[in-house]
Amino acid sequence: MKTRPPKKIPPKKLTYAEAGVDRTLRAKSKKALALLSETYRFSRHGSVVRLPYGNIVPIGADIYLDLVIEGVGTKVLLAQLADKCDTIGIDGVAMAVNDVIRSGARPLALADNIHAHVSDPAMVEEWMKGIVKGAKEAKCVVASGEIGDVPDIIKGLVEGKGFDMVFASAGQVHQENVIHGDNLEPGDPVIGLRSSGLHSNGVSLARKVLFQQWGGKYRPFDVPDGFDRELVYEVLEPTRIYVKPIMNLARSLHIKAAVHITGDAYLKFDRLMQFNRGVGFEFDTFQPQPVFHLIQKVSRERGEPVSDAEMFKTFNMGWGFAVIVDNASKEEAINSLERSRVEAKQVGRVTDSGKIVVKHNGKRLILKC
Numbered sequence: 004m005k006t007r008p009p010k011k012i013p014p015k016k017l018t019y020a021e022a023g024v025d026r027t028l029r030a031k032s033k034k035a036l037a038l039l040s041e042t043y044r045f046s047r048h049g050s051v052v053r054l055p056y057g058n059i060v061p062i063g064a065d066i067y068l069d070l071v072i073e074g075v076g077t078k079v080l081l082a083q084l085a086d087k088c089d090t091i092g093i094d095g096v097a098m099a100v101n102d103v104i105r106s107g108a109r110p111l112a113l114a115d116n117i118h119a120h121v122s123d124p125a126m127v128e129e130w131m132k133g134i135v136k137g138a139k140e141a142k143c144v145v146a147s148g149e150i151g152d153v154p155d156i157i158k159g160l161v162e163g164k165g166f167d168m169v170f171a172s173a174g175q176v177h178q179e180n181v182i183h184g185d186n187l188e189p190g191d192p193v194i195g196l197r198s199s200g201l202h203s204n205g206v207s208l209a210r211k212v213l214f215q216q217w218g219g220k221y222r223p224f225d226v227p228d229g230f231d232r233e234l235v236y237e238v239l240e241p242t243r244i245y246v247k248p249i250m251n252l253a254r255s256l257h258i259k260a261a262v263h264i265t266g267d268a269y270l271k272f273d274r275l276m277q278f279n280r281g282v283g284f285e286f287d288t289f290q291p292q293p294v295f296h297l298i299q300k301v302s303r304e305r306g307e308p309v310s311d312a313e314m315f316k317t318f319n320m321g322w323g324f325a326v327i328v329d330n331a332s333k334e335e336a337i338n339s340l341e342r343s344r345v346e347a348k349q350v351g352r353v354t355d356s357g358k359i360v361v362k363h364n365g366k367r368l369i370l371k372c
Contacts, residue, residue: 017307019317022208026267026316055184055260055274056105065178069108072171073098073183078206078239079167083160084223085215085235088126091168092133094141094203097242098265099172100141101324104249105261107182108174110141115148120157120165124148130168133241141246142237143172160216163309180253186259187279187353192333193286195350196340198323200292204265205317209238209294211310212302220301229293237294245324248343252326253341260327272359274369275327279353286351287362290321312368315361322350 019026043051049061059067064279075094082091092115097135100110115134119126119186138145159165201209213219213234223235230237245263252258262271272284295318302309314320328336333349354360359371 014309015210016313017208018203018313019208021307022211024207024266026270033221034051054106055191055278056102056263059106059108059176059181062175067106067176067181068107069103069106069174069176071099071102072104072169074170075168075203075254076206077210078203080160081206081214081223081235081239082209083164083166084214085160085233085239086164087236087239088129089132090136090167090239090241090299092130092135093137093241093244094133095168095170096134096137096172097168097244097331098203099209100137100143100244100246101242101263101265103172104246105182105263106174106176107180107253107261108176109250110143110172110174110246112115112144112146112173113138113141114146114171116169116171117148117150118153118157118167119150120154120159121163122152123163123197126164126166128165134347135245139325140244143246150238151157161235169215172223182253182258182261184275185278187275187282187327188329189282189353189355190330191223191327191353192330192349193284193351193353194244194326194328194340194347195289195322195332196324196326197243197247197289197346198264198292198319198321199243200240201238202233202265202319204268204319206238208317212298212305213238214271214350220305226288226295230297242325243345245345248340248345248347249324249326251343252336252339256328256332257333258278258326260330262325262327264323268317268319269315269359269361269370276357276359276371281355281362283354283356283358284351285354285356285360286315288348288350289361289363291318292321295320305323306365311363311366312361315363315368316370325350327353
């Protein structure tokens with residue numbers, strides 16, 4: 004009697020949920036946000052306008068306020084790990100102002116809230132250097148902020164070095180310049196703006212794969228093959244700020260939709276699908292920086308592979324922002340963006356599939372259907 008060979012057990016795939024960020028649970032939790040609509044009746048100058056990625060509030064005749072709040076997330080742990088806090092403020096500014104410009108609003112002011120284990124003067128000065136540099140790039144006033152010492156809440160990797168950062172940004176947009184994110188049509192090009200690397204999203208998953216402190220492969224100051232600097236500095240590369248190129252583009256042509264490719268990465272385009280019945284998206288042009296290849300390579304080596312689909316659901320994969328214009332405006336849009344010194348190219352298109360599809364390395368990945 005022949006014995007059957009033991010059934011091969013496929014390796015357990017590593018997901019963002021395994022790293023501590025459960026998309027399904029977050030989606031269920033966000034349903035509670037509908038309760039906030041009860042406050043819209045307090046708008047004093049007209050109706051609140053619902054957009055794909057937030058709402059804008061009228062503050063006068065044909066003028067709207069876009070107010071957002073964002074955090075740096077667990078990237079602060081890498082700043083603590085490297086004992087390098089002079090760039091993390093750039094990330095905070097970027098996450099906030101890049102959200103504001105999705106509506107077509109120009110960022111006017113910023114406020115920061117930093118919770119720390121202790122307000123160490125040297126560390127506070129380093130935080131401020133990054134915040135000022137980011138605010139200069141966005142041409143935005145830092146109007147206020149607060150640093151709270153909360154040692155019972157914030158511990159950190161090193162005693163006394165723990166902190167968390169949250170930033171708010173307010174922007175203004177005239178009614179005729181609002182990017183509504185609707186009226187998309189199959190064939191409309193999706194133009195990607197190059198990212199600077201990992202940015203500030205998916206860091207929980209990246210840490211788990213890459214750094215020994217969280218069970219990964221490398222020590223923070225190791226230089227992996229193919230890299231020209233220490234890994235922790237590669238991952239700490241600040242988030243790119245897209246205010247100048249998007250504001251310049253908005254002055255010259257109509258932007259149908261704008262997407263900050265952050266948490267949930269290309270799943271972000273589902274919000275536009277909700278505003279445009281029947282449309283879908285297909286992406287086929289990617290230039291991931293080496294850090295993305297390294298995450299997937301190391302995960303496979305360690306027997307907990309991060310799937311191709313999970314990479315595109317979690318990381319920007321080389322494009323940190325995207326705009327959608329009509330097909331006739333494609334070349335003009337790309338030229339305008341590149342004059343603003345950001346690499347830009349068509350990375351995909353609107354379809355009538357009702358799905359989000361990524362074509363990469365000979366594979367067709369369906370992220371959403």
